[in-house]
Amino acid sequence: MRRNTRRRPTGARRRTFAAVALILGGGGLVAANTYASAGEGDSGGRAQDRSGGDQAATISCPDVGQQLTDVPGEARADVDKALADLDQQITEAYDRLTSTRQEQAQDGSFVRDAILGPLSEKRTEVIGQIKIDVKRAGGTAPESLDGLAACTEISPAQARKNDGGGDGGEQDGEADSASPGTGQDDGGEGGEQQDGNGNGAAGPFAADFVDITKVQPNVQAKPRKTGDASTGTFSVQCGVNENKVFNTDNLIVAPGVDNGAHHTHDYVGNQGVDAFASNDDLANAETSCSEQGDKSSYYWPVLRVQDGTQEFDAEQQGGGLEGNVGKILSAKEAEITYVGSPAGKVVAMPKFLRIITGDAKAFTNGTANANANWSCTGFEDKVQLADKYPICPQGSSVVRSFAFQSCWDGQNIDSANHRAHVAFADADGNCGNGFKAIPQLTMRLVYDVPAPVIENGQVRNPYAVDGFPEQLHKPITDHDDFINVMDEDLMDEVVDCVNAGRQCGAGAGEQPQEPQEPQKPEEPKQPEQPQEPQQPEEPQKPEQPKEPKEPKDKPAPQEPQDEPEPGPEASSADDKDGAKKPGAAPDTPSEPTAAPSDVATSTREAEAPDDARDGETKARATSPAETSDTAVEAQSEEAQPQSQAGSGSLASTGADLWPAAAGGVLVLGGLVLLIHTRRRNTTTN
Incomplete structure (x- = not known):
């Protein structure tokens, strides 16, 4: 009888320990997943908190065209095309800025080295060509053009303001010193913008x-x-x-x-x-x-x-x-x-x-x-x-x-x-x-x-x-x-x-x-x-x-x-x-409603x-x-009361929540085992 009384509690204890371990382990998974989800924000933009201060909301470049107040008529067509090239370069750089969030999260100097640096080099070349075109036509290009090649980044905090980072040709300083973030994903605001408003539009906020x-x-x-x-x-x-x-x-x-x-x-x-x-x-x-x-x-x-x-x-x-x-x-x-x-x-x-x-x-x-x-x-x-x-x-x-x-x-x-x-x-x-x-x-x-x-x-x-x-x-x-x-x-x-x-x-x-x-x-x-x-x-x-x-x-x-x-x-x-024009609207048979x-x-x-x-x-x-x-x-x-549904696809939501689901299963299994052990122990006693 003594041996039997010793064996019974030992098995019960083991089952109890196993149940407690399952409950604790599952609870830990749920807690960790909840914490991670909270860090990601409601927007579904998972990069926003991990990326730290290495990303920018947008790019600010001095407007070269505003400085050109006196261009000879013979040079106007070439200068206008060069200015359009500068706009295209900024558009391409901005597209690169928004498509490289992961790289920016891993490398704090990525924006400066891989985006702003090459952009400034391209702008230097085009601005040099503008000066040549003006000079060939008998004019004199403003000396200030030489200082307009460099561009800066505007932080998310400043992007949510409405005055921007620019004041003509003097955009340095505040744009760089403002609190950093993750572009339009900052604070959850931009990520919602990307998913909720279609095609990754940045703004408005x-x-x-x-x-x-x-x-x-x-x-x-x-x-x-x-x-x-x-x-x-x-x-x-x-x-x-x-x-x-x-x-x-x-x-x-x-x-x-x-x-x-x-x-x-x-x-x-x-x-x-x-x-x-x-x-x-x-x-x-x-x-x-x-x-x-x-x-x-x-x-x-x-x-x-x-x-x-x-x-x-x-x-x-x-x-x-x-x-x-x-x-x-x-x-x-x-x-x-x-x-x-x-x-x-x-x-x-x-x-x-x-x-x-x-x-x-x-x-x-x-x-x-x-x-x-x-x-x-x-x-x-x-x-x-x-x-x-x-x-x-x-x-x-x-x-x-x-x-x-x-x-x-x-x-x-x-x-x-x-x-x-x-x-x-x-x-x-x-x-x-x-x-x-x-x-x-x-x-x-x-x-x-x-x-x-x-x-x-x-x-x-x-x-x-x-x-x-x-x-x-x-x-x-x-x-x-x-x-x-x-x-x-x-x-x-x-x-x-x-x-x-x-x-x-x-x-x-x-x-x-x-x-x-x-x-x-x-x-x-x-x-x-x-x-x-x-x-x-x-x-x-x-x-x-x-x-x-x-x-x-x-x-x-x-x-x-x-x-x-x-x-x-x-x-x-x-x-x-x-x-x-390829930009013209196609025929749509919707009837116009004048209202x-x-x-x-x-x-x-x-x-x-x-x-x-x-x-x-x-x-x-x-x-x-x-x-x-x-x-x-x-x-x-x-x-307009609206449900604030989280953005993102069903697949991505499932991928985010599987650790919590697994943890829930473990907790449930532990509880079942614990209850079963207690009942068995009570019956035996």
């Missing part, structure tokens, strides 16, 4: 958006008009690109270069614009404008919702291959108006005058030439944003507005840097340096945009303007382009109308607001309107959301509330530009921003400090 109802009024008063002011307006109606004329060229900056813009443009007006169009081609082309004498080209980067939609350019340069991804939105309104000068009369623009307003590289160049204006219907006379995309309340639409330079040097239709021949007037509306006032082109583009959802510092289904890939789709990079191809008689009519203080052109009878602007005493009221944000919701809520527009081409489940809004973007069946907004139309006059209608000052106010990202998140989550 949650910090690029602001709830417009939380922003204090910032629109400044317009300059006082003198007795000689030209107070008239001339409107032209050119549509919203119903013909689906798209390409990634830029005839102004990169003539003769395919994909010179590295992003897709909408075109209205002249229908024959591409990189290879001559002035004669423009003069002989068709126009979408109701005034057939206006063959001017009005073009701007498209606006997209990064919802995973595979657009016609998803596999093309300038489109998806360069980070411009998602559904292209069509503007539901495109107002084009020429206004006068508050300081005096205007003179006619010369035919083929080129003007670019804003800077497509403002994130890395700095804000000297930035001229972005973002707002929402119902808020335009109170809030204009430069470095944020607005999140508009329900029933309100996103508005991009542009007020072009209105002073001309009196001689040139273009300049080497495409800026020196035109300028903005001063705060009083006067043109300096002997420049002459010309009718100021203003444009207002209105979009029904599904409101992005912001949760836990991440943005889902954001909208963004197309841009150079390294600019991270920042709102401050918005810009607009114009080539004047009005016939002389029509331009004279514009000048006479504006100088005489009349309202002329398309829809002139519907625009009595301009004569009333001088009496606008609303500016004093602005301090009393911090709670103004709710204004647009009262008149507009009933109308806008009721349009069940979005066809079945958008399977994304995240946007049920916003489906009515993108209706105007449905493709038209007649694509007349398909054969002209006219009665409320937006009826309130449009009161909403027009002062700077885009008549003022010469650029409304480029950054959002005030009191705007809270947390408030944005709260508002967005209330408006």
Whole structure:
């Protein structure tokens, strides 16, 4: 009996020890896997914490073109092509930056040695060729060109800001000293961007958006008009690109270069614009404008919702291959108006005058030439944003507005840097340096945009303007382009109308607001309107959301509330530009849904921003400090409750979780063995 009592506990003990070992081992596996998963973040970007400080978000290179203010005419074509080569080099370097995250994680000097070093060498060679071309044509290249070859990296922390690392040619310092991270994967934000928004798009980030109802009024008063002011307006109606004329060229900056813009443009007006169009081609082309004498080209980067939609350019340069991804939105309104000068009369623009307003590289160049204006219907006379995309309340639409330079040097239709021949007037509306006032082109583009959802510092289904890939789709990079191809008689009519203080052109009878602007005493009221944000919701809520527009081409489940809004973007069946350019949209039989907004139309006059209608000052106010990202998140989550599903494929999720599953099995097995042992022991005793 004694031997039996000794044997029984020994076997029980062994089974107990085995059970405890299984439980502890399995628990350890579960704990380790949980810790590792937490370190990886919600984004599924597994490299983000392990890579430490060895990766960069983007690349900042000095803009050589802005320094070239005086290039002989004979050298212009060669110099423009060389500048396009520099842009292509940056695009290729950025692509290498985003495709070598693993190498960067293993080698702290990889970005400097394998990306920035070779890029600077290539730039040195091209800049040297530019100097030779200028010298051969009898000109003198600026000495400053020699210092513009080196590029720097911008850290993820700085990329989430909106001022970038650049201020022209002096990008060194802060970009390198900011806290390092893993590019768009930093803090989980970018990884979600890559997986959630399609094709690895870098940006925009949650910090690029602001709830417009939380922003204090910032629109400044317009300059006082003198007795000689030209107070008239001339409107032209050119549509919203119903013909689906798209390409990634830029005839102004990169003539003769395919994909010179590295992003897709909408075109209205002249229908024959591409990189290879001559002035004669423009003069002989068709126009979408109701005034057939206006063959001017009005073009701007498209606006997209990064919802995973595979657009016609998803596999093309300038489109998806360069980070411009998602559904292209069509503007539901495109107002084009020429206004006068508050300081005096205007003179006619010369035919083929080129003007670019804003800077497509403002994130890395700095804000000297930035001229972005973002707002929402119902808020335009109170809030204009430069470095944020607005999140508009329900029933309100996103508005991009542009007020072009209105002073001309009196001689040139273009300049080497495409800026020196035109300028903005001063705060009083006067043109300096002997420049002459010309009718100021203003444009207002209105979009029904599904409101992005912001949760836990991440943005889902954001909208963004197309841009150079390294600019991270920042709102401050918005810009607009114009080539004047009005016939002389029509331009004279514009000048006479504006100088005489009349309202002329398309829809002139519907625009009595301009004569009333001088009496606008609303500016004093602005301090009393911090709670103004709710204004647009009262008149507009009933109308806008009721349009069940979005066809079945958008399977994304995240946007049920916003489906009515993108209706105007449905493709038209007649694509007349398909054969002209590989970037043109193919025929799509989706029926166009016009979605006219009665409320937006009826309130449009009161909403027009002062700077885009008549003022010469650029409304480029950054959002005030009191705007809270947390408030944005709260508002967005209330408006559109969405499940925050982790990104990544099912296969990758299974691969990540198998250690935890194995640990769970071990724990369960240990518990079963322990219970079985205790029961057996009890029975035996």
